[in-house]
Amino acid sequence: MPKKMGVNSKAEVARARKSATESERKDRESREKEEQYWREAEGAKSRAAKKREDEAEKRAEVAARKAEAKRLAELEEKELEKSMKKPDKKANRVSVPVPKVTEAELQRRREEEQAELAKKAEEAKKRHARTAAEEEYERMVLVTNTNRDESVIEARSVEEALEKMVVADNLPVDRHPERRLKASFKAFEEAELPRLKEEKPGLTHNQYKDMIWKLWKKSPDNPLNQVAE
Template sequence: MAPKKNMNEKVEAARERKAASKDAAQKKASKDAEDAYWRSAGEGAKTKAQAKREDEERKRQEAAARKAELKRLQEQEEAALAKPKPSLKANRVSGPKVTHHELDRLRESEAAEKEAQQRERAMAARREVGAQSYSRMLGVENTNRQEDGVDARSMEQAIDALSSLGVSEAAPADKHPEKRMRAAWKAFEEHNLPLLRMEKPNLKQTQYKDMLWKMWQKSPDNPAYMAGKQ
Protein backbone atom coordinates (compact mmCIF):
# COMPACT_ATOMS: atom_id res chain seq x y z
CA MET A 1 0.00 0.00 0.00
CA ALA A 2 2.90 2.36 0.64
CA PRO A 3 4.19 2.51 -2.97
CA LYS A 4 0.67 3.29 -4.28
CA LYS A 5 0.26 6.06 -1.72
CA ASN A 6 3.57 7.64 -2.69
CA MET A 7 2.56 7.48 -6.35
CA ASN A 8 -0.72 9.27 -5.62
CA GLU A 9 1.12 12.01 -3.76
CA LYS A 10 3.48 12.51 -6.68
CA VAL A 11 0.60 12.69 -9.12
CA GLU A 12 -1.16 15.22 -6.92
CA ALA A 13 1.98 17.32 -6.59
CA ALA A 14 2.44 17.27 -10.35
CA ARG A 15 -1.12 18.45 -10.84
CA GLU A 16 -0.62 21.30 -8.43
CA ARG A 17 2.57 22.40 -10.17
CA LYS A 18 0.82 22.25 -13.52
CA ALA A 19 -2.12 24.28 -12.21
CA ALA A 20 0.21 26.87 -10.65
CA SER A 21 2.16 27.15 -13.88
CA LYS A 22 -1.05 27.59 -15.86
CA ASP A 23 -2.30 30.27 -13.46
CA ALA A 24 0.99 32.17 -13.70
CA ALA A 25 0.87 31.98 -17.48
CA GLN A 26 -2.69 33.34 -17.50
CA LYS A 27 -1.76 36.25 -15.21
CA LYS A 28 1.23 37.09 -17.40
CA ALA A 29 -0.89 36.97 -20.53
CA SER A 30 -3.50 39.22 -18.90
CA LYS A 31 -0.84 41.75 -17.82
CA ASP A 32 0.77 41.69 -21.27
CA ALA A 33 -2.61 42.30 -22.89
CA GLU A 34 -3.35 45.18 -20.49
CA ASP A 35 0.04 46.77 -21.13
CA ALA A 36 -0.53 46.42 -24.85
CA TYR A 37 -3.89 48.18 -24.47
CA TRP A 38 -2.37 51.15 -22.72
CA ARG A 39 0.39 51.37 -25.31
CA SER A 40 -2.14 51.25 -28.15
CA ALA A 41 -4.18 53.97 -26.40
CA GLY A 42 -1.22 56.34 -26.75
CA GLU A 43 0.18 56.00 -23.25
CA GLY A 44 3.47 54.64 -24.55
CA ALA A 45 5.27 52.54 -22.02
CA LYS A 46 3.15 53.84 -19.12
CA THR A 47 1.73 51.30 -16.77
CA LYS A 48 -1.88 51.29 -15.68
CA ALA A 49 -0.89 52.66 -12.28
CA GLN A 50 0.96 55.57 -13.88
CA ALA A 51 -1.94 56.35 -16.18
CA LYS A 52 -4.36 56.19 -13.26
CA ARG A 53 -2.24 58.56 -11.19
CA GLU A 54 -2.04 61.04 -14.06
CA ASP A 55 -5.80 60.80 -14.64
CA GLU A 56 -6.50 61.42 -10.95
CA GLU A 57 -4.12 64.38 -10.94
CA ARG A 58 -5.85 65.83 -14.01
CA LYS A 59 -9.27 65.47 -12.38
CA ARG A 60 -7.97 67.05 -9.17
CA GLN A 61 -6.63 70.05 -11.08
CA GLU A 62 -9.91 70.44 -12.98
CA ALA A 63 -11.89 70.31 -9.71
CA ALA A 64 -9.57 72.90 -8.15
CA ALA A 65 -10.00 75.16 -11.19
CA ARG A 66 -13.80 74.86 -11.02
CA LYS A 67 -13.76 75.62 -7.30
CA ALA A 68 -11.57 78.68 -7.84
CA GLU A 69 -13.85 79.93 -10.63
CA LEU A 70 -16.94 79.44 -8.46
CA LYS A 71 -15.31 81.34 -5.61
CA ARG A 72 -14.39 84.17 -7.98
CA LEU A 73 -17.97 84.43 -9.26
CA GLN A 74 -19.36 84.43 -5.71
CA GLU A 75 -16.98 87.18 -4.63
CA GLN A 76 -17.91 89.20 -7.72
CA GLU A 77 -21.63 88.78 -6.96
CA GLU A 78 -21.17 89.76 -3.30
CA ALA A 79 -19.17 92.84 -4.32
CA ALA A 80 -21.93 93.85 -6.74
CA LEU A 81 -24.61 93.46 -4.05
CA ALA A 82 -22.55 95.47 -1.55
CA LYS A 83 -22.36 98.50 -3.85
CA PRO A 84 -24.78 101.41 -3.18
CA LYS A 85 -28.00 100.92 -5.11
CA PRO A 86 -28.19 103.51 -7.92
CA SER A 87 -31.51 105.09 -8.77
CA LEU A 88 -33.14 104.36 -12.10
CA LYS A 89 -33.33 108.08 -12.87
CA ALA A 90 -29.60 108.52 -12.31
CA ASN A 91 -28.92 105.62 -14.61
CA ARG A 92 -31.00 107.21 -17.34
CA VAL A 93 -29.09 110.48 -17.01
CA SER A 94 -25.57 109.10 -16.84
CA GLY A 95 -26.29 106.29 -19.28
CA PRO A 96 -24.14 103.40 -17.92
CA LYS A 97 -24.83 99.88 -19.06
CA VAL A 98 -27.29 98.20 -16.69
CA THR A 99 -27.56 94.43 -16.47
CA HIS A 100 -30.90 92.64 -16.40
CA HIS A 101 -30.26 91.60 -12.79
CA GLU A 102 -29.66 95.18 -11.66
CA LEU A 103 -32.69 96.42 -13.60
CA ASP A 104 -34.92 93.81 -11.92
CA ARG A 105 -33.59 94.83 -8.51
CA LEU A 106 -34.33 98.49 -9.22
CA ARG A 107 -37.86 97.71 -10.35
CA GLU A 108 -38.51 95.60 -7.25
CA SER A 109 -37.16 98.38 -5.03
CA GLU A 110 -39.36 101.02 -6.64
CA ALA A 111 -42.42 98.76 -6.43
CA ALA A 112 -41.73 98.08 -2.74
CA GLU A 113 -41.31 101.80 -2.05
CA LYS A 114 -44.57 102.59 -3.81
CA GLU A 115 -46.41 99.88 -1.87
CA ALA A 116 -44.95 101.18 1.40
CA GLN A 117 -46.22 104.67 0.60
CA GLN A 118 -49.70 103.31 -0.12
CA ARG A 119 -49.69 101.39 3.17
CA GLU A 120 -48.59 104.51 5.02
CA ARG A 121 -51.45 106.54 3.52
CA ALA A 122 -53.91 103.79 4.43
CA MET A 123 -52.58 103.59 7.99
CA ALA A 124 -52.81 107.37 8.34
CA ALA A 125 -56.43 107.23 7.26
CA ARG A 126 -57.14 104.37 9.67
CA ARG A 127 -55.56 106.28 12.53
CA GLU A 128 -58.13 109.01 11.98
CA VAL A 129 -60.84 106.51 12.80
CA GLY A 130 -59.39 106.35 16.31
CA ALA A 131 -59.74 103.91 19.16
CA GLN A 132 -63.02 105.43 20.32
CA SER A 133 -64.68 105.04 16.93
CA TYR A 134 -63.37 101.49 16.69
CA SER A 135 -64.95 100.62 20.06
CA ARG A 136 -68.30 102.02 18.93
CA MET A 137 -68.14 99.96 15.75
CA LEU A 138 -68.11 96.77 17.79
CA GLY A 139 -71.73 97.31 18.80
CA VAL A 140 -73.15 100.44 17.12
CA GLU A 141 -73.99 100.85 13.43
CA ASN A 142 -72.10 103.62 11.67
CA THR A 143 -74.37 106.15 10.00
CA ASN A 144 -71.61 107.33 7.65
CA ARG A 145 -72.53 110.95 8.24
CA GLN A 146 -70.34 113.30 6.28
CA GLU A 147 -69.02 116.52 7.77
CA ASP A 148 -71.32 118.65 5.61
CA GLY A 149 -74.45 116.98 7.05
CA VAL A 150 -75.28 114.46 4.32
CA ASP A 151 -76.22 110.93 5.40
CA ALA A 152 -74.79 108.17 3.17
CA ARG A 153 -75.30 104.53 4.11
CA SER A 154 -74.32 103.06 0.70
CA MET A 155 -72.38 103.97 -2.42
CA GLU A 156 -75.60 104.75 -4.32
CA GLN A 157 -76.83 107.07 -1.58
CA ALA A 158 -73.42 108.73 -1.43
CA ILE A 159 -73.48 109.40 -5.17
CA ASP A 160 -76.99 110.83 -4.98
CA ALA A 161 -76.03 112.98 -2.01
CA LEU A 162 -72.90 114.24 -3.70
CA SER A 163 -74.91 115.09 -6.80
CA SER A 164 -77.30 117.12 -4.64
CA LEU A 165 -74.33 119.05 -3.28
CA GLY A 166 -73.22 119.93 -6.78
CA VAL A 167 -70.11 117.79 -6.91
CA SER A 168 -70.88 116.65 -10.42
CA GLU A 169 -71.28 120.26 -11.56
CA ALA A 170 -67.84 121.01 -10.14
CA ALA A 171 -66.37 118.94 -12.94
CA PRO A 172 -68.45 119.56 -16.10
CA ALA A 173 -65.96 117.66 -18.28
CA ASP A 174 -66.78 114.43 -16.40
CA LYS A 175 -70.03 113.16 -17.93
CA HIS A 176 -70.22 110.06 -15.73
CA PRO A 177 -69.13 111.00 -12.17
CA GLU A 178 -71.01 108.04 -10.71
CA LYS A 179 -68.90 105.57 -12.72
CA ARG A 180 -65.73 107.30 -11.67
CA MET A 181 -66.88 107.30 -8.05
CA ARG A 182 -67.78 103.61 -8.07
CA ALA A 183 -64.50 102.65 -9.75
CA ALA A 184 -62.47 104.69 -7.26
CA TRP A 185 -64.36 103.20 -4.31
CA LYS A 186 -63.94 99.66 -5.64
CA ALA A 187 -60.18 100.10 -6.03
CA PHE A 188 -59.94 101.68 -2.58
CA GLU A 189 -61.92 98.83 -1.00
CA GLU A 190 -59.93 96.07 -2.72
CA HIS A 191 -56.65 97.58 -1.57
CA ASN A 192 -57.52 98.45 2.04
CA LEU A 193 -59.95 95.70 3.09
CA PRO A 194 -57.23 92.99 3.35
CA LEU A 195 -55.08 95.37 5.41
CA LEU A 196 -57.97 96.06 7.79
CA ARG A 197 -58.65 92.35 8.22
CA MET A 198 -55.04 91.74 9.17
CA GLU A 199 -54.89 94.70 11.55
CA LYS A 200 -58.30 94.11 13.20
CA PRO A 201 -59.31 90.47 12.75
CA ASN A 202 -62.58 88.79 13.77
CA LEU A 203 -64.86 91.73 12.96
CA LYS A 204 -68.09 91.52 11.00
CA GLN A 205 -68.17 92.42 7.34
CA THR A 206 -70.41 95.41 8.05
CA GLN A 207 -67.91 96.69 10.60
CA TYR A 208 -65.11 96.49 8.06
CA LYS A 209 -67.33 98.36 5.60
CA ASP A 210 -67.98 101.08 8.17
CA MET A 211 -64.28 101.49 8.84
CA LEU A 212 -63.51 101.62 5.14
CA TRP A 213 -66.21 104.24 4.64
CA LYS A 214 -64.76 106.49 7.34
CA MET A 215 -61.32 106.16 5.76
CA TRP A 216 -62.84 106.91 2.35
CA GLN A 217 -64.27 110.24 3.53
CA LYS A 218 -60.80 111.83 3.77
CA SER A 219 -58.90 109.69 1.28
CA PRO A 220 -57.05 111.37 -1.62
CA ASP A 221 -58.51 108.57 -3.75
CA ASN A 222 -62.04 109.89 -3.12
CA PRO A 223 -63.04 112.13 -6.07
CA ALA A 224 -65.68 113.89 -3.97
CA TYR A 225 -63.19 114.68 -1.21
CA MET A 226 -60.67 116.03 -3.69
CA ALA A 227 -63.38 118.05 -5.45
CA GLY A 228 -64.34 119.64 -2.13
CA LYS A 229 -60.73 120.70 -1.49
CA GLN A 230 -60.46 122.49 -4.82
Protein backbone atom coordinates (compact mmCIF):
# COMPACT_ATOMS: atom_id res chain seq x y z
CA MET A 1 0.00 0.00 0.00
CA PRO A 2 1.23 3.51 -0.81
CA LYS A 3 2.38 5.65 1.97
CA LYS A 4 -0.24 8.12 3.11
CA MET A 5 1.06 11.66 3.01
CA GLY A 6 0.04 14.24 5.61
CA VAL A 7 -1.78 17.54 4.86
CA ASN A 8 0.34 20.76 4.86
CA SER A 9 -1.68 23.21 6.83
CA LYS A 10 0.45 26.23 5.90
CA ALA A 11 -0.01 25.65 2.21
CA GLU A 12 -3.71 25.34 2.66
CA VAL A 13 -3.83 28.58 4.56
CA ALA A 14 -1.81 30.33 1.88
CA ARG A 15 -4.05 29.09 -0.91
CA ALA A 16 -7.15 30.10 1.00
CA ARG A 17 -5.73 33.59 1.60
CA LYS A 18 -4.77 33.97 -2.06
CA SER A 19 -8.19 32.83 -3.19
CA ALA A 20 -9.88 35.31 -0.86
CA THR A 21 -7.64 38.13 -2.06
CA GLU A 22 -8.35 37.31 -5.70
CA SER A 23 -12.07 37.19 -5.06
CA GLU A 24 -11.97 40.51 -3.23
CA ARG A 25 -10.02 42.09 -6.09
CA LYS A 26 -12.54 40.88 -8.63
CA ASP A 27 -15.41 42.21 -6.54
CA ARG A 28 -13.71 45.60 -6.19
CA GLU A 29 -13.05 45.84 -9.92
CA SER A 30 -16.64 44.91 -10.67
CA ARG A 31 -17.94 47.60 -8.31
CA GLU A 32 -15.58 50.21 -9.77
CA LYS A 33 -16.70 49.38 -13.30
CA GLU A 34 -20.34 49.65 -12.27
CA GLU A 35 -19.76 52.96 -10.49
CA GLN A 36 -17.81 54.30 -13.50
CA TYR A 37 -20.69 53.33 -15.77
CA TRP A 38 -23.26 55.15 -13.66
CA ARG A 39 -21.03 58.20 -13.28
CA GLU A 40 -20.61 58.46 -17.05
CA ALA A 41 -24.33 57.93 -17.61
CA GLU A 42 -25.27 60.59 -15.09
CA GLY A 43 -22.62 63.01 -16.41
CA ALA A 44 -23.79 62.75 -20.06
CA LYS A 45 -27.36 63.19 -19.00
CA SER A 46 -26.47 66.28 -16.99
CA ARG A 47 -24.56 67.92 -19.90
CA ALA A 48 -27.41 67.26 -22.32
CA ALA A 49 -29.90 68.77 -19.91
CA LYS A 50 -27.71 71.83 -19.39
CA LYS A 51 -27.34 72.25 -23.15
CA ARG A 52 -31.10 72.08 -23.59
CA GLU A 53 -31.58 74.67 -20.87
CA ASP A 54 -29.03 77.04 -22.48
CA GLU A 55 -30.69 76.71 -25.87
CA ALA A 56 -34.10 77.38 -24.34
CA GLU A 57 -32.75 80.53 -22.66
CA LYS A 58 -31.24 81.76 -25.94
CA ARG A 59 -34.49 81.17 -27.80
CA ALA A 60 -36.36 83.07 -25.11
CA GLU A 61 -33.94 86.02 -25.39
CA VAL A 62 -34.24 86.10 -29.19
CA ALA A 63 -38.04 86.00 -28.98
CA ALA A 64 -38.01 88.81 -26.42
CA ARG A 65 -35.77 90.99 -28.63
CA LYS A 66 -37.98 90.37 -31.67
CA ALA A 67 -41.09 91.27 -29.71
CA GLU A 68 -39.48 94.49 -28.45
CA ALA A 69 -38.28 95.44 -31.96
CA LYS A 70 -41.75 94.81 -33.37
CA ARG A 71 -43.32 96.93 -30.65
CA LEU A 72 -40.91 99.82 -31.31
CA ALA A 73 -41.46 99.58 -35.08
CA GLU A 74 -45.23 99.72 -34.67
CA LEU A 75 -44.92 102.68 -32.31
CA GLU A 76 -42.64 104.52 -34.74
CA GLU A 77 -44.99 103.83 -37.64
CA LYS A 78 -47.94 105.22 -35.70
CA GLU A 79 -45.99 108.37 -34.82
CA LEU A 80 -44.97 108.81 -38.46
CA GLU A 81 -48.53 108.44 -39.70
CA LYS A 82 -49.68 110.91 -37.09
CA SER A 83 -47.06 113.50 -38.10
CA MET A 84 -47.76 113.08 -41.83
CA LYS A 85 -51.48 113.36 -41.45
CA LYS A 86 -52.57 116.81 -42.65
CA PRO A 87 -55.91 118.52 -42.39
CA ASP A 88 -58.15 118.05 -45.37
CA LYS A 89 -57.94 121.26 -47.36
CA LYS A 90 -60.72 120.19 -49.67
CA ALA A 91 -63.22 120.59 -46.85
CA ASN A 92 -62.51 124.34 -46.62
CA ARG A 93 -61.77 124.87 -50.30
CA VAL A 94 -64.13 127.13 -52.18
CA SER A 95 -64.74 125.93 -55.68
CA VAL A 96 -63.83 128.55 -58.29
CA PRO A 97 -66.02 128.44 -61.36
CA VAL A 98 -64.09 127.89 -64.59
CA PRO A 99 -64.99 130.53 -67.14
CA LYS A 100 -66.44 129.17 -70.33
CA VAL A 101 -64.70 130.07 -73.58
CA THR A 102 -67.02 131.08 -76.38
CA GLU A 103 -66.50 130.29 -80.03
CA ALA A 104 -65.83 133.96 -80.74
CA GLU A 105 -63.07 134.00 -78.12
CA LEU A 106 -61.49 130.91 -79.64
CA GLN A 107 -61.61 132.50 -83.10
CA ARG A 108 -60.00 135.67 -81.76
CA ARG A 109 -57.18 133.66 -80.16
CA ARG A 110 -56.57 131.76 -83.38
CA GLU A 111 -56.37 135.01 -85.34
CA GLU A 112 -53.89 136.46 -82.83
CA GLU A 113 -51.72 133.35 -83.08
CA GLN A 114 -51.77 133.50 -86.89
CA ALA A 115 -50.89 137.20 -86.83
CA GLU A 116 -47.99 136.50 -84.48
CA LEU A 117 -46.72 133.73 -86.75
CA ALA A 118 -47.00 135.99 -89.80
CA LYS A 119 -45.09 138.74 -87.97
CA LYS A 120 -42.28 136.35 -87.05
CA ALA A 121 -42.12 135.05 -90.62
CA GLU A 122 -41.87 138.62 -91.97
CA GLU A 123 -39.07 139.44 -89.52
CA ALA A 124 -37.21 136.30 -90.54
CA LYS A 125 -37.66 137.25 -94.21
CA LYS A 126 -36.24 140.72 -93.58
CA ARG A 127 -33.27 139.30 -91.72
CA HIS A 128 -32.62 136.91 -94.58
CA ALA A 129 -32.86 139.71 -97.15
CA ARG A 130 -30.51 141.91 -95.14
CA THR A 131 -28.02 139.07 -94.81
CA ALA A 132 -28.18 138.43 -98.56
CA ALA A 133 -27.64 142.13 -99.26
CA GLU A 134 -24.65 142.24 -96.94
CA GLU A 135 -23.15 139.17 -98.58
CA GLU A 136 -23.66 140.74 -102.01
CA TYR A 137 -22.06 143.96 -100.84
CA GLU A 138 -19.13 142.06 -99.37
CA ARG A 139 -18.58 140.29 -102.69
CA MET A 140 -18.66 143.66 -104.46
CA VAL A 141 -16.10 145.12 -102.06
CA LEU A 142 -13.78 142.13 -102.33
CA VAL A 143 -13.77 142.14 -106.15
CA THR A 144 -10.55 143.69 -107.44
CA ASN A 145 -10.84 145.98 -110.44
CA THR A 146 -8.02 145.05 -112.79
CA ASN A 147 -8.64 147.99 -115.16
CA ARG A 148 -6.34 150.94 -114.75
CA ASP A 149 -8.04 154.18 -113.78
CA GLU A 150 -6.14 157.42 -113.59
CA SER A 151 -8.48 158.65 -110.86
CA VAL A 152 -7.63 155.65 -108.68
CA ILE A 153 -4.83 156.19 -106.19
CA GLU A 154 -2.98 153.06 -105.21
CA ALA A 155 -2.23 153.07 -101.49
CA ARG A 156 -2.14 150.67 -98.55
CA SER A 157 -4.22 152.94 -96.30
CA VAL A 158 -6.46 155.98 -96.45
CA GLU A 159 -3.72 158.12 -94.92
CA GLU A 160 -1.30 157.06 -97.65
CA ALA A 161 -3.94 157.82 -100.28
CA LEU A 162 -4.44 161.32 -98.88
CA GLU A 163 -0.71 161.96 -99.05
CA LYS A 164 -0.61 160.86 -102.71
CA MET A 165 -3.53 163.04 -103.77
CA VAL A 166 -2.44 165.74 -106.24
CA VAL A 167 -3.51 169.25 -105.34
CA ALA A 168 -4.70 171.31 -108.33
CA ASP A 169 -2.65 174.30 -109.44
CA ASN A 170 -5.49 176.77 -108.91
CA LEU A 171 -5.83 175.97 -105.17
CA PRO A 172 -5.02 178.79 -102.80
CA VAL A 173 -1.55 178.75 -101.36
CA ASP A 174 -1.56 176.34 -98.43
CA ARG A 175 1.60 175.47 -96.58
CA HIS A 176 0.14 172.17 -95.31
CA PRO A 177 -2.53 170.97 -97.79
CA GLU A 178 -2.14 167.36 -96.69
CA ARG A 179 -3.11 168.32 -93.14
CA ARG A 180 -6.25 170.09 -94.32
CA LEU A 181 -7.23 167.07 -96.45
CA LYS A 182 -6.64 164.69 -93.59
CA ALA A 183 -8.66 166.81 -91.18
CA SER A 184 -11.56 167.09 -93.64
CA PHE A 185 -11.52 163.34 -94.31
CA LYS A 186 -11.36 162.57 -90.59
CA ALA A 187 -14.44 164.70 -89.93
CA PHE A 188 -16.23 163.10 -92.89
CA GLU A 189 -15.33 159.60 -91.66
CA GLU A 190 -16.57 160.29 -88.12
CA ALA A 191 -19.89 161.52 -89.51
CA GLU A 192 -20.45 158.71 -92.04
CA LEU A 193 -19.23 155.67 -90.07
CA PRO A 194 -22.18 155.49 -87.60
CA ARG A 195 -24.69 155.87 -90.44
CA LEU A 196 -23.09 153.07 -92.49
CA LYS A 197 -22.94 150.77 -89.47
CA GLU A 198 -26.65 151.30 -88.92
CA GLU A 199 -27.59 150.83 -92.58
CA LYS A 200 -25.20 147.92 -93.27
CA PRO A 201 -24.41 146.18 -89.99
CA GLY A 202 -22.09 143.21 -89.78
CA LEU A 203 -19.25 144.42 -92.07
CA THR A 204 -15.60 144.67 -91.13
CA HIS A 205 -13.89 147.93 -90.26
CA ASN A 206 -11.87 147.90 -93.48
CA GLN A 207 -15.04 147.44 -95.54
CA TYR A 208 -16.61 150.46 -93.85
CA LYS A 209 -13.48 152.50 -94.57
CA ASP A 210 -13.58 151.46 -98.24
CA MET A 211 -17.18 152.67 -98.51
CA ILE A 212 -16.33 155.95 -96.77
CA TRP A 213 -13.39 156.48 -99.15
CA LYS A 214 -15.64 156.05 -102.20
CA LEU A 215 -18.18 158.46 -100.75
CA TRP A 216 -15.41 160.91 -99.88
CA LYS A 217 -14.18 161.10 -103.47
CA LYS A 218 -17.65 162.30 -104.55
CA SER A 219 -18.54 164.28 -101.46
CA PRO A 220 -18.87 168.10 -101.62
CA ASP A 221 -17.00 168.17 -98.30
CA ASN A 222 -13.88 167.06 -100.15
CA PRO A 223 -11.73 170.20 -100.72
CA LEU A 224 -10.71 168.92 -104.17
CA ASN A 225 -14.35 168.72 -105.23
CA GLN A 226 -14.93 172.25 -103.94
CA VAL A 227 -12.10 173.58 -106.12
CA ALA A 228 -13.35 171.70 -109.14
CA GLU A 229 -16.68 173.46 -108.82
